[in-house]
Amino acid sequence: MRAIGGLWRWRHNPLRRGTDLAEAWVALAAIVLIVAVVPLVGVAVGAAAQSALQQSVRDQRAARxxxxxxxxxxxxxxxxxxxxxxxxxxxxxxxxxxxxxxxxxxxxxxxxxxxxxxxxxxxxxxxxxxxxxxxxxxPLDGATATTHAVLAGFGVVVMAVGLVEGGRRLIVWRMVLRRYVRWDRAWDKAGPDWGRTGAGS
The missing domain is CATH 2.40.50 (OB fold (Dihydrolipoamide Acetyltransferase, E2P))
Structure with a gap:
């Protein structure tokens, strides 16, 4: 919700910098990925693990x-x-x-x-x-196989959320570093005239 609020707040703000809007878009993209995409990935991995493990259960019961x-x-x-x-x-x-x-x-x-x-x-x-x-x-029993499949899906969800959030933080960190570099350049330009009467006029 903060990402959506950030996008709305910066929409027509005259003080808006390009990085402010980009940061809000990155946050919104991360939220969409975490809410909509990551659960689907977890379900898909859990289903694949369930299928493979249940096949192992059938194979072991046939062979043992x-x-x-x-x-x-x-x-x-x-x-x-x-x-x-x-x-x-x-x-x-x-x-x-x-x-x-x-x-x-x-x-x-x-x-x-x-x-x-x-x-x-x-x-x-x-x-x-x-x-x-x-x-x-x-042999592995069906209930244990299902438990392992659920844990696999949950583990993938946790890992994916961590990757998305880590990626968001890395992107924002790079934006902040570039912002600081631009500020340093601006201060360097203003530095020689700083404090003089009529500086910058």
């Missing part, structure tokens, strides 16, 4: 399978266990040696993370594997 595994024995955890899942939820997860059958029918055996607090041999739990029984992370 939840299978039942049986505990053979519990494994001791080292002090520097690199598995982020066990590091984040050490109390609720345990490292075990287990057996499972892959979706392709082959028998598998190996060390996996079980969602069991105190596993004992014979306990059953589920793990995610590929078609050949190799363990893989849990």
């Amino acid at each position: 399978h939840e299978v039942a595994a049986t505990v053979v024995r519990k494994l001791a955890l080292g002090p520097m266990d690199p598995d982020p899942e066990t590091a984040a939820g050490r109390d609720a997860h345990s490292r075990v040696m287990a057996n499972w059958t892959a979706p392709d029918g082959t028998s598998q055996h190996g060390a996996v993370t079980a969602a069991l607090k105190s596993p004992v041999p014979g306990d059953h739990f589920t793990i995610w594997t590929d078609l050949h029984g190799r363990t893989v992370p849990r």
Whole structure:
């Protein structure tokens, strides 16, 4: 609103400088970009991210399978266990040696993370594997994908607003610098006659 008011105020003002009007136009252009264009860009980026992430969800659900595994024995955890899942939820997860059958029918055996607090041999739990029984992370779910898409769109909006405002400030700063240069030149011309009677007449 200040930009519109600035344009109106400087419209027929005899004291108006070219930079005053240009500064008001730059502010108005920035407002239009922020209000009308930036949200559309954010929506477009969010929609594109949503489409890509939902495709990833479908692909992962097709390629990853939840299978039942049986505990053979519990494994001791080292002090520097690199598995982020066990590091984040050490109390609720345990490292075990287990057996499972892959979706392709082959028998598998190996060390996996079980969602069991105190596993004992014979306990059953589920793990995610590929078609050949190799363990893989849990597939991305639709709600998480949507959340990531919304955050991507919002992040683009924030970044675009920052770029528009930064560009506006840079342009205005350059205008002010040029204005100061012109003022210095005008003062230099008036300087030798400053204070004399009848100077400038």
